[in-house]
Amino acid sequence: MSQNNARWLLQQGRIQLAQAGIEEGALESRILLEYLLGVSREQLLLREMDPVTPEVEERFFTLLAHRKDHMPLQYLVENAWFWGRPFYVSEAVLIPRPDTEILVEAALQFHQEEPVRVMADICTGSGCIPITLALEGVGFCYGTDISEAALSVARKNTKNLGAEKQTAFLVGDLCTALQGKEPMDLITANPPYIPTDEVAKLMPEVRDYEPQLALDGGQDGLDFYRRLIPQSRTYLRPKGALMMEIGASQAAAVKEEMERSGFRQVKVLQDLAGRDRVVIGRIECDAG
Numbered sequence: 001m002s003q004n005n006a007r008w009l010l011q012q013g014r015i016q017l018a019q020a021g022i023e024e025g026a027l028e029s030r031i032l033l034e035y036l037l038g039v040s041r042e043q044l045l046l047r048e049m050d051p052v053t054p055e056v057e058e059r060f061f062t063l064l065a066h067r068k069d070h071m072p073l074q075y076l077v078e079n080a081w082f083w084g085r086p087f088y089v090s091e092a093v094l095i096p097r098p099d100t101e102i103l104v105e106a107a108l109q110f111h112q113e114e115p116v117r118v119m120a121d122i123c124t125g126s127g128c129i130p131i132t133l134a135l136e137g138v139g140f141c142y143g144t145d146i147s148e149a150a151l152s153v154a155r156k157n158t159k160n161l162g163a164e165k166q167t168a169f170l171v172g173d174l175c176t177a178l179q180g181k182e183p184m185d186l187i188t189a190n191p192p193y194i195p196t197d198e199v200a201k202l203m204p205e206v207r208d209y210e211p212q213l214a215l216d217g218g219q220d221g222l223d224f225y226r227r228l229i230p231q232s233r234t235y236l237r238p239k240g241a242l243m244m245e246i247g248a249s250q251a252a253a254v255k256e257e258m259e260r261s262g263f264r265q266v267k268v269l270q271d272l273a274g275r276d277r278v279v280i281g282r283i284e285c286d287a288g
Contacts, residue, residue, distance in 0.1 A: 003051035092149035119186035127154030134166035183237035191224035251276035
């Protein structure tokens with residue numbers, strides 16, 4: 001019996017994903033097969049007519065079944081791109097998103113104005129923020145998370161991307177993992193900010209697969225900000241900054257909380273779609 005070839009698998013993948021309501025089924029089918037074969041897009045095009053082994057075919061349809069159940073493509077191929085770099089991801093961490101690059105841009109801008117020697121990223125997950133900043137020339141970057149499973153992913157990423165000497169990952173609740181460290185020049189965070197009642201309404205790729213620990217921000221989505229904002233002042237040096245990603249409707253509340261906690265020059269940045277995305281505040285030199 002002749003074996004099926006790569007083109008046939010791609011066709012089957014496109015058809016089945018379309019029937020399951022998955023947009024861009026042709027693209028996702030190709031990405032799954034590239035992952036299984038360990039080839040680039042160009043290499044796959046050259047090998048479309050080559051027969052595939054029964055083992056590859058079986059694994060392809062297994063992955064296809066998971067994707068039809070709305071498991072995120074990034075988890076299936078164990079990879080998500082962030083700031084032009086490939087990050088390993090598993091179901092232990094939130095999938096890095098382009099919106100979070102707004103936070104990275106803000107941190108790099110701050111670094112240009114006030115050189116950052118040491119910083120920390122809270123709720124670091126995959127480590128995409130501190131690893132990116134370290135590789136872009138920011139000083140030593142800590143990442144903290146309450147989840148040991150998430151930190152295992154972050155440590156794998158820092159090794160894969162060659163940032164081991166510039167980063168360290170610490171387990172602990174918010175800033176408490178930084179106890180005993182020198183004051184930070186910068187603290188960043190992308191904390192859970194989805195209101196509890198809204199989590200169940202999220203698309204199935206998010207609701208059913210991404211870690212609830214990284215999504216649920218309490219009744220109004222602001223629980224972590226209420227804890228992190230005042231706590232962070234203890235760990236920031238004078239003239240240091242706190243930068244946090246927020247939900248689109250949370251800017252006013254988070255800005256007010258920062259000002260109440262003594263932060264100054266508080267401002268809100270928008271993402272490419274014009275939605276409020278990042279809130280920034282500074283510690284003044286005379287801060288207590």
